[in-house]
Amino acid sequence: MRITTAVIPLAAAISMLAIQTAAAQKAAPSANPATPAATPAPPPPAPATSACANPNALGVSRVVAINTTGGPGFGFEHFKQLDFLRDKEVVLTFDDGPWPVNTPAVIKALDEECTKAIFFPIGKHATWHPEILKSVAAHGHTIGSHTWSHANLNNKKLTDDQRKAEIEKGISAVKWALGYSPAPFIRFPALQHPPSMVTYMGERNIAMWSCDVDSFDFKARNARKIVETVMNKLDKTGKGIILMHDFQKHTGEALPELLKRLKAGGYKVVEVKAKTKLESIAQYDEEVVKGLKQPVVNSRPLSSVVETISQ
Template structure:
């Protein structure tokens, strides 16, 4: 009788361990049933190529039904966290164009973005429209302070990817980014999520644009509550309609300028280097009276739902009020290859200036570009990927085009060391979970039930 009870106890213990093991498997990506990432591309930013058909028509590397998700103006408390959770639940990767001030204000959040395997680019220091500044020196300061600020906040490499506030560039800024080997990103599909609307309306209008175009770089903002609520619904719609997500990485990280790194240290205002800080919960603990939500949530829970957004600071206000607004720890993602020295600048980056009216730029009748094929190192790509004759504008000399800066480094269903390594997903719970008994406690309860104390 005793032997039977012991055998039953061990069987019960093994049965109780199954859900825990299954939960551990469910936390990893890729995961069955999720939207996931179809392929990962690597961008060679030498010469500062431009992407996004609204402004730069040289390099359209997306195939039919492929979507590239981008978020501007963050990070922001609650909203960026909710966006990260939605992306993590579907094992999806995105690109975040962060504002320098915002990154230094919420370094722990932008670090979570990087640790989750997303690509972090930059979006100026304070979201000032470079096209409206009096001199380019002011624009240069906005660009470089933003790069140094985001790099300082992340505490690790960030991508040489840049998006102009309000998508408005200048010839001087385009030339400067080309010399700095920083790629510029416009958009193919603008969500206009900064406009007052419901999450349902946002998803409906965005899906109409996506279905009409069939593919594209999508522009959203992770600082808006409506966007945070809409992302899970958007991903569900994309999955239901058979769209595929492309993850974009950089061939080499951005290099910062020492002068601006030193200036940013004054703005950091005591922010410790990554890895040197201690969690607040390990330093401050409530011993009398009710503990605040932030302290009680140290076990991993997050405040339920999305509370009203905090009072916006200058960067947030600037990001949402514009006529077209953009709303060295080992765990950080590394770049596939890092050259020993920064690549030489390309005098012909292959882009156009936005000084011409947006979305109404005349096409050129020049002969097709001799741009080489996009290289696939892993997996397979559609036949259309063999040659990609881009449509240039009149501002680009077709005869001077170089090989495509885009290379696929991984495809659906495969993992490769060449792609940006994604750290294990750390989903952010938006609702507090009911406490569950550990396996040891459940075993103890079972023992007491059968044998008593």
């Protein structure tokens, strides 16, 4: 495997961003508490399968590693400075999971095409279904965060401290569910980017993800509509970061056909990783644990609980 490194300049106020690209075989799976130091990311969990059983799979065309220093933004819907995708390249992204049935359906479709995505889970959902989020990681996908409760951070009733708590508690919840910190990637709910939180993400060295192609799967009445929406938009843009939701039933239903259409259309999937891991903040780690519904241990002796009345 030949590895190349490309350096892309940012605006003067943001640090330089290095994007490393690694060619991958097409069908292979391949107290200010706000500034904890970045440390090297641990290796991701091994995918469930080491070889692709589908010789005609969409696969992964290349892998990029993002240096999140300074909080770079991606997706032309909101951020115009960085465009690392080549013509006919896409990044698959999924918001709002993990969720029973729907998230496993998305994972299955991705596995069948031996390709990878970025998942942005809601913190609450992660605490409700940690086993599903662990499965996402075990299949080799990148996991970021999507706040604690999916609150609109542009809501004027929220203070900046409350916005930060939404972000940080979401990160801590994903960390609790996985057993380790997520990638320093975030997508703001409803793609609402308050300027103060954009600045805060820069301080925290967390990359922000908008999109180039919105599937509007949450509005679609059926799977066919999702496929048509994505492909029609891609035919105009020629490439892009695709926004979908593994929370939505129709998305899992649409994904097998969508991936086949991407392959037929000559599109290639880029897998995205982070160069460093994200350090959560202890205060919010503790809040997540305190809020979990832990089983109550009954200390009564057996004889006071169970009595034989007939034998």
